[in-house]
Amino acid sequence: MKKGLTLSAIAVTVLLSGCASDSDATKTLPLESNQSEISTQINSIAQSINQAKEKLSNAKADDLPWFATKHYQDADKALSDAKEYYALFETDPSKARSSTGFFSSRTNIQATEDALNQFNLNIAKAEMIREKALSVLDEAFSYRAQLASLDVNEYYPKTNARLDTQLQTLVNFIAEDRTERATSGQPDLVSRQRALEVKTVTRIYLSDAQKELARLKTSNTALHAPDTLAVAATRVTAAEAFIGAEPRSINEIEDKAAEAMFSLQHAEHIADVVQQLKALPEKDYERHVLTFEKLLVNISKALGSDDLRDNSINQQGKLLVSLIEEQKTQSSEGEQSLQQLLAQLTDEQKKVTELEASLTAEQQASVQTSEKMKQLEAKVAELNTSLVAAYTQASEQSEDLAQEQETASEDETALEATEKAVAEEPALVEAVANEEVPEEAITEKVANETIEVEAADVESAPQKLTAEIEPEAAS
Template sequence: MKKELKIAVLTAVITLTLSGCASNPDSASNLAADAKQSETITQINEFKKAQDNAEQQVSQGDKDELSWFATKEIEEANKALAEAKEYYAKFEFDPSEANNSTGLFTSTTNLEAANESLNKFNSYMNKARSLKTSALSTLSEAFDYRTQLNKIGAQAYFPSTIKELETELKTLVDQIAEDEIDDAIAAQPALVAKQRALEAKTVTKIYLSDAQQELNKLVKSDINQHAPKSVSRVSALLNATIAFIATNPRDTDEIKKKADDVLFSAKRAQQIALTVKKLKALSQKDYEDYVTSYEKILFEISKTLGAEDKRDLSFEQQGKALTAFIEAEMKNKDQSETAQQELRKELKDQKSYSELLEEKISSLTANLADVKQSLADSLVEKEAATQAATAKEEATKIALEASTEEKAQSEAEKTDTVSAE
């Protein structure tokens, strides 16, 4: 709305200016002045378009973080744009001011000064974009880690560390802006090492927090007293996972799997500790019942699977026998599945052969039908030809007989005539 109002006012001013250029507008003497005024209006219009484009560059520059990559250049660009706006304000509503000088001791007009300031703005913006491109290219590894840290949300877990690393990266970016590129390149490895360490630390925080808490509970509780080996195994698995993350922080699937293994081991340690604790609390008279309870578990498994009763063996032997039975059953199952697959393949092959045979038979049957029809047609044609020939012979014979009779009758008539005479 504000922009439309400015255009309306500008149009009115232009109209008044043009109408006031001469007392008689319909005069050839005014054409030169009119042409110059039109040229000025065109130049003002072009400047306004360029200024609008500059505003768009500022907006895009904010989105592209240009002020972070080229702080000084953006500051200078903003100053230049502000100057251009100041000069434009002098002739925004009065085009006749466009060609007035900016001061007493200069010939530079307001329009020229506005364009010069706008050119400075564009120059600084181009330099800022160039510096950003150079920084991203020169410090590509550091910026890759910066992107990854943002992706995994490191800011939420370690905000102070992120702030420190951002400050260090900004220092390197400023060095590039000051044309101290070699210094920035030399300092990058140290920064990258810190970024890599923070990435691993963040991933560990995300995926191993629960596992670390479980281990702390095990260590602080009496579980560590009753099942020290199991707790030690949990600790070893956790440390191995942390080491894996340090070298493979982006292998998320494997990290999740290892984290689950740690939690599983922690829960297993708890169960073992509870069992040991229960054993320690048993009196001698309860030993037999405790042993038979585990024997019952093994027997129920064997019975469910259809395995032979092996309770006359030790627990270790029962376990081995049960394992051997399961492996044999699985092998038989595999063999059965293999046999079924082969049978299916044979049936499929037979079906394919049968389908092919049926197709051939159908084709031969169709061909035989065609042959039969052809023979039948030939026989019909032959019979028709024979009948036609016979009919022709009969007709010829009858014609000959008729001719003979006619000739004999003619001779008889001649004889009768002679006798009468």
């Protein structure tokens, strides 16, 4: 006994020394570096846990608990373990590297990471099983979705539950890598699913007609209108057969169900009339026939026909049918004429639209031409103004120049005339000097010569002025 206690004490001592050595080794690390590393790991684990929660929620939405129940449950448990370990050091980071147990070498942070790894592994396996099952058992899952769209659980919940269990068994075969077993079991399941689909569609769309048929068979309708009821029963049977062949052709199924119900109601009305006829005494037969004939007369009046009571009742009916068909033909022809008129009107409207568009284009072109004309007229007016200004300026300059030239010319002419007179008429000068010829004679002669020079200048002035104006106007 003492020996056992001694061995136990030694083992405890070794473990404690090992823990102490680990603690000493941790203490030898730089404090700031150690805290930073732990903080980074804790943050990373917190993010991983949040991601795992979201992934588990998505897995549930993807129906993973149904496809891979065991793997989903294992993943859920692993996530719970990870959250428990994380809670130990979430608020106290110093416990992150603490041992998970007295005899365990794993730390809390290692245990959390291991649990998260197990979670991800199980989720991955569950998703793989789901994808493979959907691929291998594609037809069975297609019928399962169709049954769900019909809300089959509202009508046949137990049958649908059995089929779901059978399908899950095939999925479990796939999870166990027994794919061939799952494939071989699919045809039987699909057959059952299709039968349930037909049964559900029949109940949804034809159950009222089936119930009505069963009621009429047990009522007086079968007695008084057996042939009409047989026709209605045939319609119901045809609708059932169509649903069995094409349970997803809902529009056609609704039409056939309506036809069956119509026939059943007709059979009931015929039975009521027959029953009433059977109950009539012989003296009321004539009154009944006249009542019926009165209906035919009202119809003929409404159609604008003559009184047809000089014909048998059957003949009256035939004549009324012919009249209705004739009026329908006329109405059809009128409708065709109306359609033709509408087509012609449409063509005319199209032509009017095209003409309006053409006129609009021409108006736009006219507006553009008018604007160009206005621009040209403005430019011409501007040029005219410039030309007048230039002409006026040139005239003024010409007048000033002519005046200056005239003044200078007068002086020069007088001087030249004097010189000329002096040069050409020395005798006259001498005569003037000797006072033999008066001085006014010399002056008069000079003046005459000056007038002749000015007249020559005036004659050439318009040509010079025109030569000066034209370059300015051209510019």
